[in-house]
Amino acid sequence: MSARQTTISNLLGPFQRFFKVEAASGILLLICTAIAMIMANSSASDFYARAVNWELSVQVGNVFKLSKPLLLWVNDGLMAIFFFVVGLEIKREVLVGELASFRQAALPILAAIGGMVIPASLFIALHGNHPGAEGWGIPMATDIAFSLGILSLLGKRVPLALKVFLAAFAIVDDMGAVVVIAAFYSESVGWDNLLIAGALFVMLALAIRAGMRNGEVFLVVAGFIWYFVLKSGLHPTIAGVALAFIVPAQRSIKLSVFNRVTRSSLNKFEATDSEENMLLRKDQLEALDNLEVYYRKVHSPLQYLEHKMHGFTSYLVMPVFALANAGVLLSAAAGEPVIGTLSVNIAIALVLGKVLGILVFAWIGIKLKITDLPAGTNWKHMAGLGLLGGIGFTMSMFISSLAYQDAGLLNHAKIGILIGSLVAGVLGYLILRYTLKPAIGTDNTSEEA
Template sequence: IGSFLIDKPLILWINDGLMALFFFVVGLEIKRELVAGELSSVKKAALPAAAALGGVVVPAAIYLAFNAGTPSERGWGIPMATDIAFSLGVLALLGKRAPYELKVFLTALAIVDDLIALLVIALFYTHDINLTALGYAAGLMGVLTMLNLAQVRNLVPYVLLGLVLWVLILKSGVHATIAGVLVAFAVPVRNVVDSRKFVEDSLHAIETFKASETGTYNDLPSEGQVDAIHDLSRLAYSVQSPLIRAELMIHPWTTYFVVPVFGLMNAGIELHGSVHQALLERTTLGVILGLVIGKPVGIFLASWLGVKLKLVQMPRNFTYGIVLGAGALAGIGFTMSLFISELAFKDPVLLYDAKLGILTASAVSAILGLLLLKRFLRKAGT
């Protein structure tokens, strides 16, 4: 359209386009936690925020210790990332042994980590800014904000304007996936609900369903029951906030389609005879040690220091050993680390080394995290 031409190979449509949906869901999760979740107050957010800060600074420092002053220096953001889905998935293997407080801590930690990673992408992995496109994007973001303030609950305007915003962000030079986060932040999180009316209408629909029973066995509901079911469905939909509706709608697609496709297209590396040599390259070592050592050590030290300075408070039944185990699980960088590596390196050799480091570190971190948590949870008696 005019001078606006988008011509990209398939892998960039995945990395810039499909991954915008992934970051849209990440943005929804961050906003939900900031407004009404585990990050909604200073008291709740203090420990995971401090832990996340330590969990990005120490890995980046370890990476730079190996790579400062070399062409691979640009990859310092790779070991900062945590893959929230994989980390929580591995934690789920512990079943009931994993206390609720641990799940909340790891989730909040990973969300703050994602927020920091997004800032790093926007500030340090952006090139050749087009101020005109960026200005239009800022204006469109203003329109989205006005829709939010006006409590527009229909998701269609957000989707349509979000697509335009994606194009403008793409043309501005800022990574296009940031558009997903910005649109997510504009979607209203609260809903105006008349609780009494909702309960009354729901009870009326249930009574209608009961009264419409035919008294005979039949696999098919009566016409009155169908109407009652539709009423209940409409009522349930009406009390869901736009943010929750969007998250429920998009989350399965990102989990079962976007992330697997991204992983298949980006995680593949050719294992050949020189793998052992590649494992000793400074890029690979920086990523592995940053994720496997830097993550748990940074999270542990930041949490310990916060408690000692009385800036944060440890949850009930929590120990520093459990924090260390959670920190090890946070070393599963996978999706986010792969994404940052694609932004950091154009050199195929450096990209190969980074991916090898990410895959190795993610596997080691998963095993290490499980072993540490099994041990320290047993000691804590949970």
């Protein structure tokens, strides 16, 4: 392999690993969704309802007690961790990724804005002031795991630039979701608790800026910040994103220093006459300690945390979220339809609103000559990608759980999300399947494996 090929491989490697994790996570999410729906509509429905509403308490003597149903521990706790990882991804993309330069960032940003504004506007126009109007934010969301999972089914025929665009678009879309949740789907603000959270946040940020790199301290203070943001009435996922933004991206040492120290330490382990000894020498033990210290220092904390936590959120947090939230009842009370007007309007806004918003705003950006289409793509591919953006699923369900307190409206919303996401996913797959050219030297079977 040439030096140029090695460099390209090193640059693309993290993204390709990210893509594979998200694709596999999408399959797991689908399985968990099916399990939740089967349980909610079978003889296990009572068990399912008791499980998600099971009261779980964390108590420290008589000083502190926090009690919530399991469903809220998932939506307020685990989802805060998910949004922390989203925040890490956003910061990385802004610093060194697809959002690092204006021309690179313009297309996914414009597409994401269109993919939020048009679906929300379409829902408002369709639904008017009927019950459930407060759910206008539901069709704005995109589920990155499901959308990348469907894209992965197309195999090698998908240009890498198209995958990068979809990932960058979904990350910007997540940024929009954070703003919408903070501004429109949080309770009235308790300023005393918010001020405490703000003071702790500033102290933590200053300590990190001064060189503090203690993970245990960060975790404890972050836990208190999460608690006070929760008590303030703002949704605690906001705390997750904010904390991610203060995680340092710079390494503690230069690569040249790391190379010098590791070479010096490894030299202690060169073959000697006593290499068969069971125990290491004192200088070898010291060398191992050095390697461990400098291994931590050469890591970017931002990159390290994202790498370590991405699998946790993809394979545990989001599947558990799906299990807890996707138990949609496919039956209705006497005289009420299973699929209501709210369901239909959400589905239309997800399918039609997303693709129109993404295409129109991307077209405007290209006509203004501030950006370009991804390499190797055309408008048919963008239409297919726009439809994949209409897979709201877990993110839309999350917003619906914040928008509706009424169980009937929430169930109708979830049915609309499932229908809209299914239709958008199937149509997006079919359009891309028949407009993308098969990779040279591969057959259809190998591509779709």
